[in-house]
Each structure stands twice: as C-alpha cells, then as structure tokens.
Amino acid sequence: MLHYILGGLVARIRVKREVRLSPEQAAELYRGHYGKHHFPHLVAHMSSGPVVALVLAANNCVNKWRTLMGPARVVEAQAYWPDSLxxxxxxxxxYGDYFNALHGSENHAEALREIHFFFxxxxxGPMLRQWQIGDYIQRNIxxxxxxxxxALAHKRxxxxxxxxxxxxxxxxPNGPELAPRAEEFTEEARCRTPQPSEESLAK
Known part of the structure; x- marks a missing residue:
C-alpha cells in the first residue's frame, strides 16, 4: 500500500489499474455529460488511449482531491488556480476546454459508482484506525x-x-446452525401394512 503526499493531500493508493476504455465504456463513465456539446469529443478523447484509474483513501478524500485538481475548465484553472493539477x-x-488530464468523483455516491465501474x-468500506484493526483481530480472529x-503444532x-x-x-463460530435430523424410519416401519381397527371390523 503506497502513501502519496500531493499538495497537502496524504492519501493511500488502495488499488491501481491501467485500462483502455471503449467508446461505450467512456460514454457510460461520463453519462452525466450526456447531451452537452462537448460530450462526443470527451468520449472520443477518453477512448483514444490508456487511462490510469486509482482508488485513493483519505479523510474527506473526495473534496480534497477535487480541490487539488482545480476547476474542470482548463482556462479557468490556469487563470485562478495556476498551481492546480x-x-x-x-x-x-x-473541440473544447475539458481535456483537463484528471478526473475526480463529484461526491461519495459517484465515487462508489466509479470505483465499481473500474473495480x-x-x-x-470505511477506513479503520490502527487500534480499531488490532481490536477487531483480538475480538474476531x-x-x-x-x-x-x-492444535496444528501438536498434530503436525x-x-x-x-x-x-x-x-x-x-x-x-459463524457457521450456520443445522436443525436436528429427524429420526429415520426403520425398514420394518416403512414396509409395515396398516392394520384395520376393531371398529372398522365390527362394521
């Protein structure tokens, strides 16, 4: 697990993947831009070569990463946030001003969707602190x-x-509890012919 410090953002790279998107996959990833004039060019650009997908983990990671990236429009980023990525x-x-080199999820829900898109x-799940990990191991493992x-050391x-x-x-300890098995009928019980009662014989 790698730790990166980018402009004050200390983040863990949980997983990394390099992939080349098809036009259909790029359109699905950027479906929120559908109907806008730059959408066809954005899809063509994102499917023109490989992209690197990262899952970053940090406190308030979505907002911090978006701040580090800067505005979506390159001209605005260069004018007002010249140190942004x-x-x-x-x-x-x-074709437009949206070839900004980087993408970041807009919110937590979009982050989950995009993580599951690539992975x-x-x-x-939530990030655990070191003491929480140790406590979980002691209680559950x-x-x-x-x-x-x-037992393994004794058995060899x-x-x-x-x-x-x-x-x-x-x-x-978390295995399912099986219901007790019903008593099996003996061969004699299964093959026994029912006998008529005395009342039925009297009739």
Missing part, C-alpha cells in the same frame, strides 16, 4: 485462530495447510 497538465483544444469486485494453530500433519483449512471450517 489541471492547470499544469490540462490543455485546450479546438467491480472491490468492497468499499484470535479466539478462533490461536486454538487452531496450537503431513499437509498442514489443508489440515488447518479443514479445522477452521469445522470450528467456524
């Missing part, structure tokens, strides 16, 4: 793992990884 790396073209299997490792099986996996599976 878009002022430094964005460029204007005859469909990623689970997004150590009570199960410590006895398993102790030929396949320790397989043995440990089977042990943890059979001693899973």
């Amino acid at each position: 878009r002022a430094c790396y964005g460029h204007r073209t005859k 469909p299997t990623m689970i997004v 150590t009570p199960t793992l410590a006895p398993a490792l102790t 099986p030929a396949e320790p990884i397989v043995w440990l996996a089977d042990y943890l599976k059979s001693h899973n």
